[in-house]
Amino acid sequence: MILEIDNIELNFGPRKILFGIYLKAKEGEVTGILGRNGCGKTSLLKIIFGSLKPKYKSIRIDGKNRKDRLFLSNSIAYLPQHQLLPNNIKIEKIFSLFNVDWNRFTEIFKSFKVYEKYKVFELSSGEIRILETYLILNRDFKIILLDEPFSFIAPIYVDIFKDMILSKKKNRITIITDHFYNDVMNIANTLYLLKNGHSKLINNIDDLVNDGYLSSSSQQK
Numbered sequence: 001m002i003l004e005i006d007n008i009e010l011n012f013g014p015r016k017i018l019f020g021i022y023l024k025a026k027e028g029e030v031t032g033i034l035g036r037n038g039c040g041k042t043s044l045l046k047i048i049f050g051s052l053k054p055k056y057k058s059i060r061i062d063g064k065n066r067k068d069r070l071f072l073s074n075s076i077a078y079l080p081q082h083q084l085l086p087n088n089i090k091i092e093k094i095f096s097l098f099n100v101d102w103n104r105f106t107e108i109f110k111s112f113k114v115y116e117k118y119k120v121f122e123l124s125s126g127e128i129r130i131l132e133t134y135l136i137l138n139r140d141f142k143i144i145l146l147d148e149p150f151s152f153i154a155p156i157y158v159d160i161f162k163d164m165i166l167s168k169k170k171n172r173i174t175i176i177t178d179h180f181y182n183d184v185m186n187i188a189n190t191l192y193l194l195k196n197g198h199s200k201l202i203n204n205i206d207d208l209v210n211d212g213y214l215s216s217s218s219q220q221k
């Protein structure tokens with residue numbers, strides 16, 4: 001399966017946010033999107049998901065134009081930047097609603113065992129983020145959109161999720177954006193930079209410096 005998106009025009013009032021996008025994401029691969037704050041990464045994911053309607057867009061799956069909102073097709077999952085889970089629901093209930101195995105989860109995230117009967121609001125924001133990311137990655141969707149999965153969690157969990165994304169990428173399209181660019185670059189087969197409303201294919205870290213996403217000092221670290 002191949003997802004392509006182009007011909008987007010997204011404006012908020014007089015502000016032109018996206019107008020020169022071409023993105024191609026393939027099944028079995030991880031597609032990364034980088035860009036400065038406010039360049040339109042979240043907006044682009046929402047347009048793909050179908051929850052944000054731009055003035056124009058063209059989304060194709062295997063060359064076929066998709067005018068419907070993809071989330072209605074039940075084949076796409078989106079981890080938003082902000083909290084996905086409602087606060088007043090029990091953790092055990094969420095796992096049963098998502099049809100995801102609690103025991104397998106706690107084999108990996110052992111410290112969560114005590115939370116089975118807790119409600120979401122009783123966890124820290126980072127712990128909620130871990131739950132949400134795990135739930136999205138462990139359901140059977142053909143397209144997975146991840147908006148900043150690494151930004152609020154400890155490095156050890158970032159590594160666990162990077163491994164999980166790679167181990168599950170075979171039969172799905174995975175699109176990820178995060179400001180932890182090294183982690184995104186580690187796992188991405190294809191990388192785009194969003195800048196001035198346009199997307200640009202990135203080949204190496206030098207491109208990110210030349211395009212003003214990284215300073216030359218961060219390149220040397």
Ligand SMILES: Nc1ncnc2c1ncn2[C@@H]1O[C@H](COP(=O)(O)OP(=O)(O)OP(=O)(O)O)[C@@H](O)[C@H]1O
Binds near residue numbers: 017036040041
């Ligand atoms: N609902 C909205 N109404 C008006 N402007 C908006 C709206 N949503 C986003 N914007 C503007 O669109 C621009 C792109 O926002 P978006 O959230 O897509 O950026 P981003 O690249 O994901 O940023 P960040 O890395 O900071 O999360 C921002 O400048 C923002 O102010």
